[in-house]
Amino acid sequence: MRKGSARHRPLLGVVSLLVTLATPVFAGELRGVALAVGATGTRAELQLDGAGAYTTISLHGPERLVVDLPASKASAGLKLPAAAGVVRSVRTGQPVPGTLRVVFDLDSSVTMLAPRMEGQGAQSRLVIEWPGDGPDPSTATAPAAATAMAPPPPTPAAPTPPPVSAAQATAALASSAAAASAAPGPQRLSPQQILNGARTAEPADAPAKVTPNGISYTVATGKPAVTPEAAAARAAADAMESNKPAAPAPPPRIPPGTRPLVIAIDPGHGGQDSGAIGPTGKYEKHVVLAIARELARQIDATPGMKAYLTRDSDYFIPLNQRAVKARAAKADMFVSIHADAAENRSASGSSVYVLSTKGASSQRARWLADKENASDLVGGVSLSKADNTLSSVLIDLAQSGHMRASEDAAGYVLTGLKNAGNNHKPHIERANFAVLRTSDMPSMLVETAFISNYDEEKRLMDPAFQRKIAGAVLSGVKTYFTRQPPPGTLFAAMAAGQVTAGASSSSSESAP
Incomplete structure (x- = not known):
């Protein structure tokens, strides 16, 4: 019995092994x-x-x-x-x-x-x-717009009074004069009222009137009579016309084949990476997304420009992938939007940063770059893996042609922000930001305001302030591309004098 058991043990082991291999092990x-x-x-x-x-x-x-x-x-x-x-x-x-x-x-x-x-x-x-490009926002509002723009139903035309001949008008005038002299009081009937059998009071000194075909004429001059009601309406219309703002200039005629300038807007942080947190608990990731959306709206409303958001809701994107997405969208410029933070709660103002692979321009710029670069650690991405995607030599080669352009563009944006409020520093800063490191286009990082400052945190949540900041950034971007327009764009055509005012069919076909 024992020998039999020993003899069957290897067979049982093989069967167990086969059962184990046949059963998938899900990891x-x-x-x-x-x-x-x-x-x-x-x-x-x-x-x-x-x-x-x-x-x-x-x-x-x-x-x-x-x-x-x-x-x-x-x-x-x-x-x-x-x-x-x-x-x-x-x-x-x-x-x-x-x-x-x-x-x-x-x-x-x-x-x-x-x-x-x-x-x-x-x-x-x-x-x-x-x-x-995602869904066309115009399609969502098309039915409502169509309803709003639908013409009102036609109003039934008033019945046209029978034509009055010259003989009838003369007879009416004579009858009117006779009736006026026989009337006991200061009343006068108009010729048309006499013809219609009506009898109403009029001022004694009112000129005799005849209304052939419904149009009132004075007999003495033959010119259209102006009633007090009509005179008041005309005066009101003239007053409204004088206060009405000037009509907006027609959009520029966009030459066929002209491509739009694509501006990649990168709302910082997102998802599990909340970014900085303000004194009342406001998250940087939410604030910068709102500003980025407003900037995208203003860019899309600018002829010859088109916005691209690296994220349009609350999710995380690794830093090195943000520039990759901008590159896939064929962007002409990369703008990363952030809200600054500092231990000094009184720090305030906007700042603009560009990439520097050879050291930071200040201790604060170095600290800020280290803080922003740590976002990948929060998102679960190894910085060592991200850094190894490009060697430092390739980074320098990719950036060498865009360093100067980035500084020029950042300078114009800084000026726009200065005109919109106060800047934290009067000059652009430089540091080794990972989000700018793999960009092969003019790029910058904009710190819109200090979310760590109680007053600025409150302003950052204000849509009016968000519009102001977005407009300041757009002003700088437009200034840069007006002075250095890429070939084949509307800005290049305007610089060459090829664009004239006035909408046309070509503008609707070529506009972004």
Whole structure:
């Protein structure tokens, strides 16, 4: 018996091993899938718990993006999102045991940005983005606008009185004179009233009137009579006309084929990275998003310019990916928006910073760069990995052609901010900001105000102040591109004298 048992032990071990191999061991779990659509395009987030490894495959005919998560499974009751943006549907499957597949069916062939994994462990998420302009805000308000602009229903025309001949008018005048002389009181009937059989009182000295075809004429002059009511209405209209503001200048005629200037606006922080916190608990990430949205609105309202937001809601983006997104949008300039903070609660004013790879211009600039660069640590991204994406030599090469342009543009923006209020420093500052490090275009970081200052925190929450700051930044950006316009843009055409005032069909076709 013992020998038999010993003899069967190896066989039992093999069977146990086969059972173990046949049963998939899941090291990760897909806990959720989210889709969002905004001004930057379509964004998908896969909430993961565990391994976090993935592979992606783009398929065509029809367009699909396949995401394989090895050693993973879907959580119980996983709900998949409805269609949004370029994504028509989301589905899951299992191509091989132990591998979870997520398939995004797409409306069109859109090249996605490089997927990235954020966080780790139970907080990890795979972010996939398809760039685009997002929904057209005009479509959302089109029905209301159409209703508001609909012409009023036609008013039924008043019946036209029968024509009055010259003979009738003469007879009426004669009758009017006779009636006036026989009247007991200071009353006079108008000729038309006599013809209509009416009898109403008029001032004794009123001139005799006839109204052929409904138009009142005095017999003496033949000119249209002006009643007191009409004179009052005319005086009121003249007064309103004199106080009416001048009509806005027509938009410039945009030459066909002219491309818009694209300004990338980067609201700092976001998601789990709240940024600085004000005395009353206001978060920097919310304040700068509001200012960035206002700046984007003003830019989009400027002929020849178009805004691109690196984020349009509250989520985190690694610092090195912000410039990557701006580059994918073919941006001409990169502006990162922040709200400053300091231990000195009385510090106030705006500041503008540009990149320096050779040291900071001041101790505060160095401190601020270190603080902003630490945002990736809050977001779960290793700074060492981010820094290794480009060597210092490549960074210098990428920036060498844009350092001077960045300083020029930052100087104009600083002037605009000075005109809108007070600046913290009268000159631009320099430091090694990670968010500017991989940018290959003129770029700057704007500290709009000190959120650590009680009064400025309050102002930062004020829409009027947000509009003022956004307008100051836009003023500087416009000044820079007016003096250094890129070829093929409206600003270049204006500099060359090729643009004339007046809207045309070409302006509607070429405008962004």
